[in-house]
Amino acid sequence: MSKKSVKLSVLAAIFISLVYLATDRVWPAIKYHAFPRPRPALLHELQHPSPTQNNLTVNLVVASTAEDDISWTDKLYSRIPNLTVLRYVSDSQTSGLHPPVAKGREALMYFTYLHDFYDHLPDISIFVHAEETPWHLEGTLLQNTSFALSQLDLMRVVVERRGYFNLRVTWRAACPAWIDTRKTFENWEKQEEPYMPQAWAANFDDPVPDILAGPCCSQFVVSRTAIQRRPREQYERSMKWLVETSWSDQIVGRVWEHMWPWLFKSEAKDCAPERESLCRMYSVCFEDDRQLEAYKELWEERERLKEKVSFLRASWAPRTATEARKKMDEVGDEIERQLSRAWEDGRASKAEAGSLR
Template sequence: MRSPTRRSRLLKQVLAATTFFSLVYFSLNNLLPAIRYNVVPHRHPVLHDNAQSEASLGTTVSSPTVHLVIASTKADDTSWTSRLRIPNLTILRYISDDPSAPFHPPKPKGREALMCKPAHPSPKPQTQEANPNHSKPDFTYLHDFYDSLPDLTLFIHASETPWHVEGTLLRNTSFALSQLNLHQVLQQRPYFNLRVTWRAGCPAWIDTTKTHADYDEAEEPFMAEAWRANFGADEPVPEKLGGPCCSQFAVTREAIRRRPREQYRFSRDWIVDSTWSDAILGRVWEHMWPRLFTDEASDCGHAERGSLCQMYGVCFESEGELDGYKELWEERERLKERMSFLRAVWDAKKAAGAKGRFGEVNDEIERQLSVAWRRGHA
């Protein structure tokens, strides 16, 4: 008869062996497939590797000079900007949390609205980032570079793949900027919001009559005060404001100089001195850029499909074709969620099916976008 000690030892060994083989089975059937299915290929259509047309890139004799002003923190990776194929490009990276950086704001407030003061007011044009410790675009840039502006300035965030770049532009800033027709900006759209999707933004996104007791968007109760503070106490405040979101835009030298230099210094100081939160300051200015550069209260005068074609050379033949592409992109995003690591661990078979469909959807997205791109560059 086995002793209690031997019986206990045997039970432990059986339990350990059972646990070991269970872990092996789980790893082979769930964990390893989950790791494999969680690797989502980030493919760009073949058109991403195509050289742009001369009209799009501005490679004619009179190529415009361009500043790319990036709002960033020290932790942001902006190395992707070195791959941009834009002639006469100077990259100015503003770093909000590094006072020693050549470009940094006086205070890290107002998000992309508060530009930084440059240590070197007239950097040499280049195609690669001159200094990894630069910062981002805003009123400090507009004020300090006022007398040495390039033909065109692009204000962007630090991420290469922010959510607010549309699926029609691969949700990829480097792709969008590489397709942007600089000459169309200079000749037709002196202020151009890089996002062309309206969604809820048009024709009326913000109601400036809303109060702190009754509002839908957090910035609405602040809009009237911000408008008068920056444009004058006697300035009529539009009741409704609309336009694409997110404070990434292109603006020409002439559009910037429609306002005196003092305007940008005043607005910069207003942001610095404000007691409002960083989020509110950034959001109120998101709705005031059109007024600053064009005198228009809203930016809803250009349809999405037309802007994609005119400004990016991505031309869908009809609204139905564009809507179909968007549905594919939304399905792609849903499939990515189904392929997440935790979901794949829970149901590896379903993740495998999602991965297969993901490949099909990606292929169709590539096909449709390539057709639209070729149509725009025919």
């Protein structure tokens, strides 16, 4: 065989191999990711403006950086009547709303709002991060802030005794005891523990509780009454401390995660049962704890399956990815079925019990 023939044979083999890879591996991966299976628009089916909230005024305080995209908040105007979105930008002093300095993570932005708007507060203030799908919102809320806020019963925040509600309801190991303020720099278990006594003393005159507990992660809703339960000087004091402290942003953010319940309702533990909070505040009502745990297991299984259908994994192992896609679709269908049932049960329960108003 001539050299020319050998060269042509090699080129032909390479071409055939590339065609095989493209059709058997790459194209299926592209097709799946570019044209996913249509699914019911569960997010939009469940969201609805509640007629019981029509008379409430609401400020959505968004802690952001200049590069964050918060366009997702636009959809909330049709779902939360009388809503005003206030975007604070930590790293832009030319922004309309910004903290005094670029530090303190969301805490300094929140306190800037609490101080500046103290005399002009709406009925309800909601404090969130800029991301629509943060990890710290649960699968029972579709891990989606706009969904959670659309489902949230704001009137309950107003009528309940303390007027404060953490948007995250899952606490798992965080209750009944999470932060031990007696820990020192020699024996701490959570990084922020040894900082808590000093942070507490800098922000409050109250004795430091031994134990702090509750869900993370500095996203919550609070009534005007709860905010004004503290004098404006309290918020000015915390602003000043955040500006002047030499602690890292990470530590500052972590210590404040555990102090919001005390600030607004003078409670060191915020440990309402998860299923009860979901039903009471979001109208997502699972029949019992077993049903809730089964749903959460499905959500976690879907998250694990997502890794197996990534573009690179699908290109390298198409058969495995195909099986994972099929399983993920089945799990997704069951998630939608169970969440829809929990939502319908919540609507029925609320209708049966009648209005709180």
